[in-house]
Amino acid sequence: MTSDIAIVGAGVTKFGKRHDVTYRELLAEAASEAFLTMDEIHPEDVEGLYVSASMPELTVDQAHVGNLAAQELGVTPKIVSRIEMACSSGSTAIRNAWAAIKSGMIDTAVVVGLEKMTHNPRQANKGLCIVPDVEYESINGITAYSGFALAARKHMKEYGTTREQLSMVAVKNHSNAAKNEKAQFHSMGEISLEKAMNARMVADPLNLFDCSPITDGGAAVVLTRGDLAKKYTDQPIWIKGAGQSIEPSLGISNMPSITEWHALKRAAKDAYKMANVEPKDIDVAETHDCFTIAEIIEYEDLGFTKKGNGGKFIEDGESRLDGSLPVNTSGGLKAKGHPIGATGIAQIVEITTQLRGKAGKRQVDDARIGLTHNLAGFATHHVVHILSNER
């Protein structure tokens, strides 16, 4: 089936500590990075404007950032929405933009995501700690860190996943970040398995190199109706499939399983079906490696390998840049960084860049079909997109 919706612009800002810009400057920079990948775009083209932001109320004392975006871009769209779905805000914003274009409400939309966190770590940490169920769980000490640590320990027990395999994910993603100048840890370069394994403990068994960092950064994409794509670029990338699913569980205690993510399997199934492809057809993927254990579980529940085999998948080098299915070529959340509102959009930007053949030192040869996976909470909410450079 041909796709109705094209990505015609896609860019990210430098991720990391961005004390050189204000929040609004970072927002404008993200949009500019996307516009610079296009042949043209005019203010009146921006009929839809979607802003993905998780915690500006906490970290920069500013609400109504949808209106801020209209101001910074100098546009008067027909629909403006700020979306918050915690770490999956970005991909959810893209889903809403997709629907608005598909419905005929608008022709073209800018989707911009950002977060500015590093200048205010106390509020950034609060923002992260109030994503799970505050009344019943966070208040008793279940944070993202301890929650994913439980998943790691259980996955180790059930499937024999090892401490080394967790660290191999970090080593791979730092290696990719070393090839991505926009990545937060670009200048750190490659890290050794020893360094990754011996970092200080955060929540046993997860150490510092198993955890994604606090990051400032922005990302933006421009979506348009298929028949208008050539106006903006000669390299449109097509949204071929999408799937989204959620568990009726804000916290971890209502999850049917913490090592097999049923909502991810539902989202992936819908996306593969819509795109009419199978996991083996995917050439490159960006998955949600908020913790190393997450990437391992995602190999399994996205169908890249069989259940329980995720540890072996990284150990065998399958997901490396030179492997059979390179994952997180950007450096991933682990090493590119995780500015919450930007993350889901930055994943789409990386795959778009790969499918356009413009990923430089980290380019995957002959990448034609790519996948993104963005999650929130204790893997309670998932969005999967499948992109192609062929309509």
Add this chain to the structure above:
Amino acid sequence: MTSDIAIVGAGVTKFGKRHDVTYRELLAEAASEAFLTMDEIHPEDVEGLYVSASMPELTVDQAHVGNLAAQELGVTPKIVSRIEMACSSGSTAIRNAWAAIKSGMIDTAVVVGLEKMTHNPRQANKGLCIVPDVEYESINGITAYSGFALAARKHMKEYGTTREQLSMVAVKNHSNAAKNEKAQFHSMGEISLEKAMNARMVADPLNLFDCSPITDGGAAVVLTRGDLAKKYTDQPIWIKGAGQSIEPSLGISNMPSITEWHALKRAAKDAYKMANVEPKDIDVAETHDCFTIAEIIEYEDLGFTKKGNGGKFIEDGESRLDGSLPVNTSGGLKAKGHPIGATGIAQIVEITTQLRGKAGKRQVDDARIGLTHNLAGFATHHVVHILSNER
């Protein structure tokens, strides 16, 4: 043109100080109120779930409330989004649900909005004060109160609007609230013009009775594809038109005019055109009376009367329950209350209830076409919906 999208359920909670319920209980109550107006609905019907919430991060220390809603409703939708567009979050959430259904992504969506503010007035006030431009304006003392006071003073100077006319809006809306048991100030009953005029000053010329209150409350609607409507109710209400527009201005200083709201005129024009009706065809309206001056300007920019005539419109009784175009029959933000995330949805609920002929003591005779208007910021963002009980 026949409408593709029907409202098949619509309900609000009691508004006011709701110290009897937690945030999640209020959310569930809002959804239940909508479900109780339907013949049936099943968990698997809820393919879309949209949550309108402005400041739960500040007032109840909980983010990711889209996921919370899935938990409280016990549903696993294909799309879940939490929308924040300050005071216009509710109507914007409805726009996104409309697009998702129209696009074919989903058949049926629940849109629930809420805010819990009264238990934590310090954080609620912070939430309101960070809606305008914090870096350039709020920090210098421009709040919603002082900003709308500037608009009132300028409207008085330009058009001769009087202090009495501002208070007449409050008197009317409190009179309507006295007929609405769900309204925050229901039990206060009617108020005299003298009482409204002599209340203590908040931001000259706006006094306490010119300002909407801090409120706890929730509202929900269920939208579905037109051909599925009869499954859920024999009284579907149809979304005939919608328009949304924004100024590229977060604060007040970039507004082209503070007494003539161009973005509202654009949104209204689009909505009237889509519905193929004119202002004179509207039988009943809920407009965004965050301050009394706002309702007066809205009479004008929605085309209910000519520019500058808004004060006369209220003085002549045109917008009273027994007038030619009853406005804010629910009591409006002023007297029904203004729980930010619920407001735009509660407006749709009131018009739906009126068009179903179920508004009790405040029923407008033979109401067939209704309008809602929801704004945010210094009238920088507007959403207009036109509903009808005929497809």
